[in-house]
Amino acid sequence: MAKTIRLTMAQAVAHFLKAQMTVEGGKKVPIFAGVWGIFGHGNVAGMGEALYQVREELPTLRAHNEQGMAHAAVAFAKASFRQRFMACTTSIGPGALNMITAAGVAHVNRLPVLFLPGDVFANRIPDPVLQQIENFGDGTVSVNDAFRCVSRYFDRITRPEQIIPALKRTMQVLTDPVDCGPVTLSLCQDVQAEAYDYPASLFEEKVWTHRRPRPDSDELAAAIATLRKAEKPLIIAGGGVLYSQATAELKAFAGMHGIPVAVTQAGKSALPDDHPLCMGSIGVTGTSAANAFAEEADVILAVGTRMQDFTTGSWALFKNDAVTMIGLNTAAFDAAKHNSQPLVADAREGLTLLSETLGGWKAPAAVEAAAKSRKDEWMAAANRATAATNAALPSDAQVIGAVQRAIGGDNSVLVCAAGGLPGELHKLWRANRPGGYHMEYGFSCMGYEIAGGLGVKLARPEADVVVMVGDGSYMMMNSELSTSIMLGQKLTIVVLDNRGYGCINRLQMATGGANFNNLLKDSMIETMPDIDFRAHAESMGAVAVKVSSIADLETAIERSKGNDRTSVIVIDTDPLITTKDGGHWWDVAVPEVSARDEVNTAREAYVKALEAQRIG
Numbered sequence: 001m002a003k004t005i006r007l008t009m010a011q012a013v014a015h016f017l018k019a020q021m022t023v024e025g026g027k028k029v030p031i032f033a034g035v036w037g038i039f040g041h042g043n044v045a046g047m048g049e050a051l052y053q054v055r056e057e058l059p060t061l062r063a064h065n066e067q068g069m070a071h072a073a074v075a076f077a078k079a080s081f082r083q084r085f086m087a088c089t090t091s092i093g094p095g096a097l098n099m100i101t102a103a104g105v106a107h108v109n110r111l112p113v114l115f116l117p118g119d120v121f122a123n124r125i126p127d128p129v130l131q132q133i134e135n136f137g138d139g140t141v142s143v144n145d146a147f148r149c150v151s152r153y154f155d156r157i158t159r160p161e162q163i164i165p166a167l168k169r170t171m172q173v174l175t176d177p178v179d180c181g182p183v184t185l186s187l188c189q190d191v192q193a194e195a196y197d198y199p200a201s202l203f204e205e206k207v208w209t210h211r212r213p214r215p216d217s218d219e220l221a222a223a224i225a226t227l228r229k230a231e232k233p234l235i236i237a238g239g240g241v242l243y244s245q246a247t248a249e250l251k252a253f254a255g256m257h258g259i260p261v262a263v264t265q266a267g268k269s270a271l272p273d274d275h276p277l278c279m280g281s282i283g284v285t286g287t288s289a290a291n292a293f294a295e296e297a298d299v300i301l302a303v304g305t306r307m308q309d310f311t312t313g314s315w316a317l318f319k320n321d322a323v324t325m326i327g328l329n330t331a332a333f334d335a336a337k338h339n340s341q342p343l344v345a346d347a348r349e350g351l352t353l354l355s356e357t358l359g360g361w362k363a364p365a366a367v368e369a370a371a372k373s374r375k376d377e378w379m380a381a382a383n384r385a386t387a388a389t390n391a392a393l394p395s396d397a398q399v400i401g402a403v404q405r406a407i408g409g410d411n412s413v414l415v416c417a418a419g420g421l422p423g424e425l426h427k428l429w430r431a432n433r434p435g436g437y438h439m440e441y442g443f444s445c446m447g448y449e450i451a452g453g454l455g456v457k458l459a460r461p462e463a464d465v466v467v468m469v470g471d472g473s474y475m476m477m478n479s480e481l482s483t484s485i486m487l488g489q490k491l492t493i494v495v496l497d498n499r500g501y502g503c504i505n506r507l508q509m510a511t512g513g514a515n516f517n518n519l520l521k522d523s524m525i526e527t528m529p530d531i532d533f534r535a536h537a538e539s540m541g542a543v544a545v546k547v548s549s550i551a552d553l554e555t556a557i558e559r560s561k562g563n564d565r566t567s568v569i570v571i572d573t574d575p576l577i578t579t580k581d582g583g584h585w586w587d588v589a590v591p592e593v594s595a596r597d598e599v600n601t602a603r604e605a606y607v608k609a610l611e612a613q614r615i616g
């Protein structure tokens with residue numbers, strides 16, 4: 001008889017997670033760095049008791065908001081290039097549902113996170129329990145079914161032995177470069193506490209390695225044939241380059257074959273911004289240099305990108321009718337998007353094999369010459385936008401310049417997600433180390449910034465983690481600021497207060513709308529709130545200052561380096577200014593009929609712009 005161990009289902013989960021390992025920098029480390037937890041009746045007795053038993057090997061981290069802790073787990077996985085990850089346990093009902101948004105963030109960004117929400121009693125005897133919604137027509141439904149559309153694998157555990165195959169499938173999904181994303185194991189409260197004689201083999205140590213699929217030979221040959229004919233090639237580097245840790249191969253490939261590189265939000269930092277062939281950001285928030293190459297390209301090698309609308313300018317950016325795209329992606333789903341020639345492979349393997357087969361082939365010399373002049377022109381524009389100023393209300397770009405100058409060095413990670421900042425940072429931030437730029441732009445989820453910064457710091461303790469966040473995102477979620485202090489994870493947070501949803505106000509104006517319901521001054525207001533972000537941050541335990549000039553901002557950031565805990569620096573900014581250089585049209589549907597002349601004018605421009613969109 002095989003050896004068995006009698007444990008509760010929750011204990012089996014904890015002991016199993018503890019035994020999963022990976023290799024990092026030649027050293028064996030646990031693949032789960034820890035478990036975020038907020039307890040309630042749905043998990044405190046089951047998972048809570050089980051996690052206590054393993055707390056030395058698998059630490060439990062207490063958060064303040066389930067969405068916040070789940071964002072931290074998402075950011076941890078991203079900053080770890082998907083090599084390690086975290087789990088999140090909650091109670092049932094509201095605690096579980098609070099994680100849904102973050103599960104969406106993990107899903108869209110293809111990031112591995114294990115969600116362990118509690119669920120209602122499988123035996124149904126005490127129904128309805130506190131926080132059980134009661135579906136009138138379906139006894140099998142609970143709120144946790146909402147996780148299905150934001151999970152790569154969802155399971156509900158209604159018997160203790162079901163956890164055995166579920167845990168194995170969980171690891172397969174979390175470690176698979178294609179399937180990887182959120183896994184939800186919905187743990188019925190009573191079943192968490194039920195014992196079973198589990199096979200001892202379930203808890204044996206297992207070491208996971210990174211799978212690197214190599215390309216199909218026909219697809220490789222087709223890609224080579226296309227590349228060899230290229231007169232005006234461009235590489236688009238997405239997040240997949242970072243996740244595959246193919247940055248050295250990308251640099252070698254671009255240099256060897258003389259092809260300029262443009263980066264997506266997730267791909268920024270895959271090639272250092274100061275590399276002569278790095279044209280910077282592409283698309284809606286692109287540099288003039290990258291977009292000029294994209295517009296004329298006859299061959300585009302898109303590596304590890306989902307080709308979302310910000311990258312493709314809503315499919316109006318690529319203006320050469322004869323353009324051929326090669327989709328080098330580990331997922332066939334992405335590789336074949338928009339008639340791309342698929343090259344399904346790991347980015348590192350794919351680039352290496354492509355380069356070997358291409359041999360001494362190089363793009364025409366004119367391409368590198370154009371790269372130099374276009375880059376020089378863009379850098380001059382970027383330097384103008386980010387130069388120091390004495391203006392009473394600086395622009396986001398001027399704040400970005402100050403933060404970059406004051407942080408210095410290559411040991412920083414810039415974290416951001418929503419508002420006007422992502423576009424400006426995509427264009428203007430200079431990231432010279434892989435992972436030095438951490439933008440959540442799959443969901444662009446307001447509230448990710450501070451919690452995400454905490455997840456990054458846990459993954460990269462040696463790095464200076466700098467969070468840039470608008471007043472709107474700060475107000476939406478800031479509670480993990482306190483968690484960063486509790487856990488001794490120091491962040492530098494710069495809050496840009498333009499008194500409202502600046503970027504949506506600008507989008508509203510651009511689509512002909514009246515200034516309405518975005519900036520605080522344009523909203524239904526009895527008393528204008530004068531939100532004191534400095535005092536708020538201080539009350540959460542941070543060292544907080546408000547500065548009134550770009551020069552003071554630089555000094556405050558310098559000083560924050562000597563602080564022993566998270567610092568928050570607040571600065572008022574202008575809600576109306578953005579960097580005009582670079583950029584591209586974005587498809588945001590304008591009303592076909594309206595009583596407003598401005599909307600009708602915007603509609604005319606919109607209909608005209610649609611003519612440039614590629615269909616199919």
Ligand SMILES: Cc1ncc(C[n+]2csc(CCOP(=O)(O)OP(=O)(O)O)c2C)c(N)n1
Pocket residue numbers: 418419420421443444445446447469470471472473474498500501502503504
């Ligand atoms: C959770 C969530 N809700 C709504 C949005 C839509 N949205 C994008 S940016 C934004 C305003 C952000 O305001 P703030 O953080 O102050 O940045 P600003 O636009 O002023 O630069 C809104 C409402 C979003 N991205 N995420």
Ligand SMILES: [Mg+2]
Pocket residue numbers: 419470471472496497498499500501502
């Ligand atoms: Mg704002």
